[in-house]
Amino acid sequence: MNTAISSNKLGKIYQIGARQELSSTFVETLTKQITKPLRNLKNIRQLSKNSNSSSNSYIWALKDINFDINQGEVVGIIGPNGAGKSTLLKILSRITYPTEGYVKIKGRVSSLLEVGTGFHPELTGRENVYLNGTVLGMTRKEVSNKFDEIIEFSGVETFIDTPVKRYSSGMQVRLAFAVAAHLEPEILLVDEVLAVGDAEFQKRCIGKMKDTANAGKTVIFVSHNMTSISRLCDRAILLNNGNLIEDGLSSEVISHYLHKPDSGKNSRIWEMNNAPGQEGVKLLSVELESNEDSEHVWLNSTSPIKIKINYHVSKPSLKMRCAAMVFTQGICAFSTFEPKEREHTQQGNYQAQVEIPSNLLIEGEHSINISIFGSKGHKLRYVDYKDALGFHIKDKIDGTSSRGDYTQNVMGIVHPLLKWSSIYTYE
Amino acid sequence: MFHEMKNSQYTFIKKPSKFEILNVSEIWFYKDLIYSLLIKDIKVRYAQSVLGIGWAVIQPLFFMVVFTLIFSKLAKISTDGQPAQVFYYTALVPWTYFSSGLIDSTGSLIQNSGMMTKVYFPRIILPFVSVLSKLPDLIIASTIVAILMVWFSITPSIYIILIPFLILIMVLFSFGLGAFFSALAIQYRDIKYGITFLTQVLMFATPIAYPTSLIPKNLQWVYALNPMVGVIEGIRSCLLQTREIPLDLILIGLAVSIATSFVGIIYFNRCEATFADVA
Secondary structure, X not given: OOEEEEEEEEEEEEEOOHHHHOOOOHHHHHHHHHHHHHHHHHHHHHHHOOOHHHHXXXXXXXXXXXXXEEOOOEEEEEOXXXXXXXXXXXXXXXXXXXXXXXXXXXXXXXXXXXXXXXXXXXXXXXXXXXXXXXXXXXXXXXXXXXXXXXXXXXXXXXXXXXXHHHOOHHHHHHHHHHHHHOOOOOEXXXXXXXXXXXXXXXXXXXXXXXXXXXXXXXXXXXXXXXXXXXXXXXXXXXXXXXXEEEEEEHHHHHHHHOOOOEOOOOEXXXXXXHOOOOOOEEEEEEEEEEOOOOOOOEEEOOOOEEEEEEEEEOOOOEEEEEEEEEEEOOEEEEEEEOOOOEEEOOOEEEEEXXXXXXXXXXXXXXXXXXXXXXXXXXXXXXXXXXXXEEEEEEOOOOOOOOOOOOOOOOOOXXXXXXXXXOOOOOO | OHHHOOOOOOEEEEOOOOOOOOOHHHHHHOHHHHHHHHHHHHHHHOOOOOOHHHHHHHHHHHHHHHHHHHHHHHOOOOOOOOOHHHHHHHHHHHHHHHHXXXXXXXXXXXXXXXXXXXXOOOOOXXXXXXXXXXXXXXXXXXXXXXXXXXXXOOOOOHHHHHHHHHHHHHHHHXXXXXXXXXXXXXXXXXXXXXXXXXXXXXXXXXXXXXXXXHOOHHHHHHHOOOHHHHHHHHHHHHHHOOOOOOHHHHHHHHHHHHHHHXXXXXXXXXXXXXXXXXX
């Protein structure tokens, strides 16, 4: 395998509040320059002391990042905001330079950040295609060769000799994207986090990405959408606070990122002494069980999922029921609870189980809230635990799931398998 | 463009070294981009204006009329025995080129900061393109010089062949200064406003409204440290035969221009790494 990108001890430092500290007027700079020896002396003297105060004003946006990406790999970069994802992309596209270390890149790099870069409103569509194409790294000859295709793809033929400022914004985006779509990069960088534009535009970006990946090119994809990452990338790199936390199979890295305490097990266990709960009830563990792919972090949308709630009761004769709420995309998709309160006559451990049928949950990330409550004249919550467990449903798109043979995005927070029928009603 | 690179070739992305001179082969890679940007600059400049490229002539022509009235008719400053109109206009054309080239190249990074934060290319292209894109204006404004010379029946000297060389000095000087100030201006916007003021001051240190013969002989070498002195005196000498060709002034100017370009490019390259961060 040929290495396409090789990052070696890569680091980038930013000065916090750098913009304020940079002198904004020339006079200020001059005065600063004159007093600079004084400040230098102060700084150098501080080196011998504990220099906590001065090191506080810097932040490592990236620190000691090492990885190798082979040609043809599709790699997702994930992490919370401020993890350094965009800084990494900026370095890879040579917009900014690293403070230390280096990256070795083989091949032409394009990023879908650049869509429409250099477009000038006064120029005609034709002139802008040439300008934008050369800005993105094509030669004028390459643009000429692809010109007809680009124009056809954009669908603005009739306006091609009209200044772009007379275009609707949709037409401008279409023309800009047409140019980007005809680039032939060996390495494509996509930053969905920064991608501006409507859903249609984002869909096109993903489409271009898939084409590039299918053509055996290297793709680096930054996104907050774990569904896209898991579906498009085999490998993922997790960044946090400028550090590379994990680099491996995207399924494993994603589950790690989603704070699963026992990665790959789809379960969460609490120690007895810090288990959540009150009034004599403690939540011991929550487990998910699926009848296939048990070694995977994924749960298949086509298999039923069993939720097992283990809890301890230390007071006799409590009446209560267990409940689970499934949250999808931040919305409660549904709640389910035991139909009747059960009397727990004995002290000890209990287990409640519920099965979520197959083909109900939509593909993507979900989390479960667990509560155990009873009524003793008034409602009494023994356990009320948010985000007890996160899990990921994967649709293998093999035709047996709710989506059938449809491969595009599906809206909604549940995706039940429903029966469709049709008859011929004319004549 | 990268497709021209050999397959075995790698790009190294690392902290740039502190002293870097022009990477000519890399800039050659981007020749098509330079061309596209030039076309853009030229087309956009007079877009949606009635007179279009005519504006390239109007500015020096207007100042020629004003100078003729004030400096020649009222103040009666010598014009080296030449008709005042030709004397002023031959200086105003190169001066307009220099000052607009300098002002535009100083602002070139700020103007294109949107591009700089999104895509890589050697940034030095931007001030370079700004300086080059003023050349068509220079050529068009020069046609009026020919008309004036016919009108006043002036024959140029054989040294007219030196004019491209004088233009080259001017391009070098405005590019060198422009590169230097553009790198400053991206961080300190003061420079962008200050540069207009600076060119106005420099105008009085250049023989436009008066002849160089007014400057004491023993101080002329100091005066010639402004390369525009050698350029304008040279052009007047070639076209109007006001004096012998001032080789000494021209060579001093050439040396200063080369030094300015060097300093400008080195300073620019030193700052380049932080452009996207400060823009």
